[in-house]
Amino acid sequence: MPYLIWALMRDCMPRRWWFGFFAGLLLATVLSFDTNLGAHSLGSYLAYVSVFPLVLLFRCGWVLQQRTSQGWPHQEKLRDSRGYKAPLVEFFGLSTLLLIIYVCASIPCWWNPYPSPPASAGYYPVTIHFGANDYWLFDLHSPVPASSTLLLTLDWSQVQNPEQDVWIQDPNGRKLQAIPGELLRWPLSPAEAKEGKMALHSLPKVGVELRRPLTRLEIPRPGMQQGPHLLLLQFLFFWPLFAMLLAWHRRGKLSGTLSAWTCFALGSLAAMPMQATDLDSGPLALLARAVLLLKLALPPVEGLLAAGARMERLAFTSAATSISGWLVLGALSLWLACKEKRPVQP
Amino acid sequence: MSTATALILDNLVLHRGGKRLLGPLSLNLAAGQKGYLAGGNGAGKTTLMETICGFLPTVEGRIQTATPLGYVPQEPLFPLHLHCQDYLTQLFHLGCNRSMNCTQAVQEALHRFQLAAYGKHPIARLSRGWRQRLNLAQAWLGNPQLLLLDEPQTALDPEGMDCLQAAIQQTTAAVLIVAPEKSGCSKLAPLLGTLSVEAPCLI
Structure with missing residues (x-):
């Protein structure tokens, strides 16, 4: 399994992508913490960092789509008699990449050449x-x-x-x-x-x-010393999304790219700090109600993705039960992804 | 299923697009036995192979196979960016055969079809004929008990056909080949019957 995990990681993040990632991280650090060039805020840095897992999500969707067109599903069916090796490989590979992204992203919080943003x-x-x-x-x-x-x-x-x-x-x-x-x-x-x-x-x-x-x-506003904690919460936000990506692709029979968009929509909904307000009647209100209902079906985890100028409003607001619920949703998605697929009707 | 039987098709009926395509078809292939089913275009050769592999559902009848299966599709799909050796190594790890040495198994598969010199070549750079050899090599990987070959002679040069013939003769696995008549596959395995919509094959 380690070989397959390594192979998937290479597919998702080729060597030149790593250069791009580190350059992006450097740029994010400068644009966030430089007193002249940047916003000089941790929230800005967290917002920049949240772009990397999103890019990874869409990249993985594309790689899954490519793998389908390369005949991997048939090879899995023939060789992986238990049926859960391939999805587990994909999940562990993506989790490892996500972990590497967040470990690297937390380095500027510990070691930063710029002065820390003042308490505000x-x-x-x-x-x-x-x-x-x-x-x-x-x-x-x-x-x-x-x-x-x-x-x-x-x-x-x-x-x-x-x-x-x-x-x-x-x-x-x-x-x-x-x-x-x-x-x-x-x-x-x-x-x-x-x-x-x-x-x-x-x-x-x-x-x-x-x-x-x-x-x-x-x-x-949270200080720099709380940066790694906030990054860990971001990791917990994105982690189940990758399991959902696999579930949509493997069980939902969606193409990899469409699965990534679906997960992006679900993630956006989960991260949206939406409130129940008085809505007028009409088609738009109906749509808003439907979105609100879907939002209410998801655990309230908007606090995990605290970033940007209003980061302090959401930071550390998600309850442990909500985070557990979100992780359980991810575990359920992984279980669905591992269930053996039925052959399609000719 | 008896250990001496590699494949049982019991009154199998094949459907395509909701319409009956072929059957009822019955076939018993013993372990180590080699056989060849002939059939023209649209006779249901690929549908039969994909149904045996489990890629398509069995609507009527029953299928029992020995495992693991090796399958040579008529139109192989490859990850073109990978090297041949890397591709076979990944396929080996995808299986669950822990008793075999990966490097040895991959090298054997490459040597069997004279692909050793192309081990480090990206698949994208291989010609159609060499890709077909890789297609055959992946089927032999992991010591399969039953080999299903869908028009395996496609794009092979005489040297490639010799490799294929030698591989079929040497393997202890049962082999079922489907190909059109007069495709040269009759020298690879004895003819078991002909697939035809009008005349179901009962063996």
């Missing part, structure tokens, strides 16, 4: 569904990183007695003192971050109002 944070507006005086219901729309902080600007103009101590409290009894003229920083509890919804009220009810347009969610 992203600030996001927050929807407040219910905003009667002294009681507010915040909707963050989706899970947020546990290190997030809610920034509240309070209006004290209606308060009769500003000398009185006022506390902001959540339903669990956790409370912080609100001081007139100061921004209230409310660190989210793990449960609030996971749920993406929270309620706060003032104690006692003295007429404190919330300046809603000024309310922000502060999310610190």
Whole structure:
């Protein structure tokens, strides 16, 4: 099996492709971390890196299509009596390539000639569904990183007695003192971050109002030391996609290229941070509902592919159960790919 | 299936495009036995071979074969970018024969059809005749118990035919050849019958 894995890896990544990969990685490092040329952000680097597995996905699709036209399916049928050697070879070969890509991509996180991006944070507006005086219901729309902080600007103009101590409290009894003229920083509890919804009220009810347009969610951007962890999560995002590619190609009888496009569509759907919003009637709304339903059928793993300018909003937001579900989906796809194919009806 | 029988076709009926093509066809091939089925164009030779190999479903009748199978398709498909030796090595590893030495098996297969000098040549650079020799070599790889040869004489020069004849004589596997009449295959194996839509072959 190692020989076949090696042969597949050579087919998918010929020698000149490796030069292209390393040149691309170098370019991604310069464009991401150089203080003059680049965006000087880890999110930018993660976005560039996510292109490599996508290229590999389409390349593998093409190689699988070529192999079909080269008569390999018949040879497998004749020689591989158990029927699962060839798909396992393909899966392990692709997994090894993906692993090499991510190990190489994590090198600039450990050893980087450029200065690390400074510590910073992203600030996001927050929807407040219910905003009667002294009681507010915040909707963050989706899970947020546990290190997030809610920034509240309070209006004290209606308060009769500003000398009185006022506390902001959540339903669990956790409370912080609100001081007139100061921004209230409310660190989210793990449960609030996971749920993406929270309620706060003032104690006692003295007429404190919330300046809603000024309310922000502060999310610190992950530092360089968290780069390898984020790359590992990206690896976990793409890994099952390669198993799905094999399943679509081998069991779904799709051509390699079409299988790659199907996996790309599924991956895009899984990575899309989509929210259920009120939709009007009509064909477009119907289509949007269908896409939303399909999205809901997939585990919420958009946090695995945190990249780009808003990377901190999604980073580390995927729950362990969602990641496990995504990996199980990959394992199921691999099992389907390994099931012996029936001959086609002449 | 008895160990002495390499192939059993029991009232096999072949279909193509939903229409009956050939049969019922019955055939018993003992281990080591060689045989040749003749048939004209469109008689169902390739369909028969692909059905025995399991590439096409058996709609009517029953097939039992010894394993492993070696198959020489009429129109071989190759990964043209690979070297002959690399291609055969990959095919060997695709099989599950752990008792054999890979290098030795590949070299034997190459020598059997005088391909040793072309071992490091990309398949794309081989002529049609040499590709047919490679097609034959891959079928002999891995010590098959049953060899199915679909018009194996195609594109072979006299020297190539001699190699093929010698390989068939030396092998301990059962061999079934399908080819048109007067194609020169009658000297490779005794004629078992003729495939014809009107006259089913019962042996």
